[in-house]
Amino acid sequence: MTTTLEFPVLLRLIDERSSAFRAAVASARSLDVQVPTCPEWTLFDLAQHIGEGRRAWAATVAAGPAPAKSVPEGAPAAPREREAVPAWLAASTQELLDALREAGPDRGCWTWWGASQSPQTCGAVARHQLQQLAVHTYDAQVTVGAPEALPGEVALDGVEEFLFTCVATTSAWPHKPTALDFHATEGHSWRLTVDGDGARSTRIPAPDTTPVPAADEGPDAAGVSVRGTASELVLFVYDRIPADSLQMEGDAGLFDLLRAWEPEE
Numbered sequence: 001m002t003t004t005l006e007f008p009v010l011l012r013l014i015d016e017r018s019s020a021f022r023a024a025v026a027s028a029r030s031l032d033v034q035v036p037t038c039p040e041w042t043l044f045d046l047a048q049h050i051g052e053g054r055r056a057w058a059a060t061v062a063a064g065p066a067p068a069k070s071v072p073e074g075a076p077a078a079p080r081e082r083e084a085v086p087a088w089l090a091a092s093t094q095e096l097l098d099a100l101r102e103a104g105p106d107r108g109c110w111t112w113w114g115a116s117q118s119p120q121t122c123g124a125v126a127r128h129q130l131q132q133l134a135v136h137t138y139d140a141q142v143t144v145g146a147p148e149a150l151p152g153e154v155a156l157d158g159v160e161e162f163l164f165t166c167v168a169t170t171s172a173w174p175h176k177p178t179a180l181d182f183h184a185t186e187g188h189s190w191r192l193t194v195d196g197d198g199a200r201s202t203r204i205p206a207p208d209t210t211p212v213p214a215a216d217e218g219p220d221a222a223g224v225s226v227r228g229t230a231s232e233l234v235l236f237v238y239d240r241i242p243a244d245s246l247q248m249e250g251d252a253g254l255f256d257l258l259r260a261w262e263p264e265e
Helices: 007-027 043-063 082-103 122-143 152-167 230-237 253-260
Strands: 038-042 178-184 188-195 198-204 224-228 247-250
Touching: 007 043, 007 082, 007 122, 007 152, 038 043, 043 082, 043 122, 082 122, 122 152, 122 230, 152 178, 152 188, 152 198, 152 230, 178 230, 178 253, 224 230, 224 253
Parallel strands: 178 224
Antiparallel strands: 178 188, 188 198, 224 247
16 A cells, blocks of 8 residues: 555545535534544635535635635535535535546645645645545544544545644754654654754664664664554644554654654745
8 A cells, every 4th residue: 555645536535525524414413512633623614615615725826826716706615504514515516526637746836735745736635635524524533423534545645744744844843853753554654863963854764674773773773663554643743643552662752842843935
């Protein structure tokens, strides 16, 4: 299983995760229930975020490199009636998919990430949109009492996408230089290095194939390493499940420092 998905696969999976999100919303008895993993939101708030967000990104993709991240004027507002929400969500996702298909993966696109390891292209936008939908689908499923692991190919790509897009920066790490290793039980591993040059991630050999220094061994050892399924790793880095849900070696406090870090970019 590879860690980078082709553009047509990304679009298919965006559609699938959107369908799973709508199914969770449709099964809820009320849109007013709180979302445990996003406690400041009700299920309606989450659905509104998903629908309006996909329409805004559709407009952004259509605009190309110029900033246009806003819900198009005249777009239908999120309906308050639970029965009407799935169709509104489906239309929102379709707008995004249509815009992405029209643009193609290599077209330049405005993004909120600048000095990251992800390009400012429509393909990178599609990759991040898939992860947004996947994690928020999990949020909706938790809310209705039916959480499911992220699909394997979505989750495996999601670990790298998070590291390359959400963490990478050229802002100096304000603490002692170190590295954090992520090992997916599916056989892929990544190292996040943080130092005076910022934060950058690379793929590294999986521990079961080529020896990689443990968290307390050797000059190139990571300060902490975490191991779990790709789904568990994604949910952990997005703060959906606690650290004790995974296997961890080394200084777990480094993850607290990473979460608290606010690069100056």
